[in-house]
Amino acid sequence: MATEAHGEAGQAVGMPQLDFSTWPNQIFWLLVTLVVIYLVLSKVALPRIAAVLADRKSTITNDLAAAEELKQKAVEAEKAYNEALANARSEAAKIVAQARAEIQKDVDAATAKADAEIAAKAAESERTIAAIRDGAAAAVAEVAREVAVELVAALGAKADADTVTAAVAARLKG
Amino acid sequence: MATEEHGSGLQIHPMDQFVVKPLFGDGPVHWYTPTNVTLWMGIAVLAMIALLVLSTRRGARVPSRGQSVAELFYGFIHKMVEDVAGHEGLKFFPYIMTLFMFVFLSNMLGLIPMSFTTTSHIAVTAVLALLVFLTVTLVGLYRKGVGFLAMFWVTSAPLALRPILAVIEVVSYFVRPVSHSVRLGGNLLAGHAVIKVFAGFAGAMGVASVVPIAAIVAMYGLEVLVAAVQAYVFTILTCVYLRDAVDEAHH
Numbered sequence: 056m057a058t059e060a061h062g063e064a065g066q067a068v069g070m071p072q073l074d075f076s077t078w079p080n081q082i083f084w085l086l087v088t089l090v091v092i093y094l095v096l097s098k099v100a101l102p103r104i105a106a107v108l109a110d111r112k113s114t115i116t117n118d119l120a121a122a123e124e125l126k127q128k129a130v131e132a133e134k135a136y137n138e139a140l141a142n143a144r145s146e147a148a149k150i151v152a153q154a155r156a157e158i159q160k161d162v163d164a165a166t167a168k169a170d171a172e173i174a175a176k177a178a179e180s181e182r183t184i185a186a187i188r189d190g191a192a193a194a195v196a197e198v199a200r201e202v203a204v205e206l207v208a209a210l211g212a213k214a215d216a217d218t219v220t221a222a223v224a225a226r227l228k229g
Numbered sequence: 230m231a232t233e234e235h236g237s238g239l240q241i242h243p244m245d246q247f248v249v250k251p252l253f254g255d256g257p258v259h260w261y262t263p264t265n266v267t268l269w270m271g272i273a274v275l276a277m278i279a280l281l282v283l284s285t286r287r288g289a290r291v292p293s294r295g296q297s298v299a300e301l302f303y304g305f306i307h308k309m310v311e312d313v314a315g316h317e318g319l320k321f322f323p324y325i326m327t328l329f330m331f332v333f334l335s336n337m338l339g340l341i342p343m344s345f346t347t348t349s350h351i352a353v354t355a356v357l358a359l360l361v362f363l364t365v366t367l368v369g370l371y372r373k374g375v376g377f378l379a380m381f382w383v384t385s386a387p388l389a390l391r392p393i394l395a396v397i398e399v400v401s402y403f404v405r406p407v408s409h410s411v412r413l414g415g416n417l418l419a420g421h422a423v424i425k426v427f428a429g430f431a432g433a434m435g436v437a438s439v440v441p442i443a444a445i446v447a448m449y450g451l452e453v454l455v456a457a458v459q460a461y462v463f464t465i466l467t468c469v470y471l472r473d474a475v476d477e478a479h480h
Contacts, residue, residue, distance in 0.1 A: 070244060072351045072418065077249035079260035081352040088270040089360075092277055092331055097323040100281035104303045107288045107296070114290060 241429030243422040273334040313468035317475035329464040336456030349417040358410035369474035
């Protein structure tokens with residue numbers, strides 16, 4: 056008697072799986088469990104997880120798009136920068152060329168002016184030299200005539216001054 | 230009881246763990262009686278709620294550890310349904326997720342020592358498999374009408390062979406719920422019973438019980454694998470069967 060009672064309460068008689076008296080109980084509670092799990096999943100858990108996943112996916116997509124846009128902007132900015140740099144460079148080159156031309160003009164003008172001054176000074180000098188040379192020649196002729204007159208007088212001959220002068224002039228020319 | 234102990238030193242009751250008994254008192258098991266089945270199915274429900282509801286409470290864009298696990302389960306089954314049953318099968322995703330979570334959690338909870346494995350009972354797995362079978366059959370007939378029966382008529386085979394193949398196909402179709410349920414229940418039943426047998430040896434062998442204890446450890450590792458794989462197999466077979474019912478371009 057005791058063994059039988061124990062067997063009913065805790066020990067298996069054959070395979071408990073084939074004890075059909077417990078099947079309605081198991082099936083009933085299984086159906087209850089499945090309905091509860093289904094309701095919890097379909098009403099709460101699955102929509103929530105789906106929303107989180109969709110949110111994350113859209114966030115990633117948006118971030119990627121924003122990154123792409125920023126990258127595009129950076130490329131454009133670099134292009135603009137390079138363009139500005141090239142412009143500045145050509146502008147600078149232009150200014151340098153202009154400045155060089157102006158300086159050249161100034162230099163040319165100054166050179167021309169200096170040349171003119173030099174030429175003027177040279178001409179004046181030449182004139183002065185010519186005057187001095189003429190003066191010298193006249194003095195030489197005077198001195199020669201006087202010396203000739205004195206010589207003639209000293210030699211004791213009477214000589215007409217005009218004749219001597221003419222003769223000296225002729226000699227000087229010859 | 231006293232006579233049993235005297236009769237033999239080795240008393241192993243590997244099937245005791247599967248006995249369905251009332252939670253309160255020793256009365257008979259009516260269909261509504263709260264039993265250990267109720268208890269462990271309830272624990273499975275609570276585990277499911279902790280795993281998939283409480284962990285995702287904040288719904289953070291950057292997930293916490295718990296939320297990552299919940300998303301992992303979601304993504305795993307969602308991808309399985311989409312890949313195997315096709316895009317149309319996604320309508321049944323909550324249903325398949327229910328089956329997977331129940332089988333997976335019951336298998337895993339059953340591995341806790343002294344626990345009760347609800348999915349080791351053929352009554353449970355048979356109902357699960359019959360639900361799948363009925364769903365597939367009714368959905369197939371509803372969506373395709375008589376065209377659903379065309380899956381038994383293998384048009385790619387020579388005409389003479391088709392009636393024979395049709396008989397084979399019909400038989401295999403109706404055997405599906407049997408193999409579907411016995412595969413799950415049988416695997417868990419066998420594994421748990423073997424562990425219990427080794428445990429019985431361990432109690433009776435003194436110092437030499439190191440050997441059965443090592444065997445239990447090895448078996449336990451295998452059973453963890455079996456618990457996960459059988460839940461996976463049950464679910465993927467459900468998807469395969471569902472494909473017959475919802476796939477437009479079948480055969």
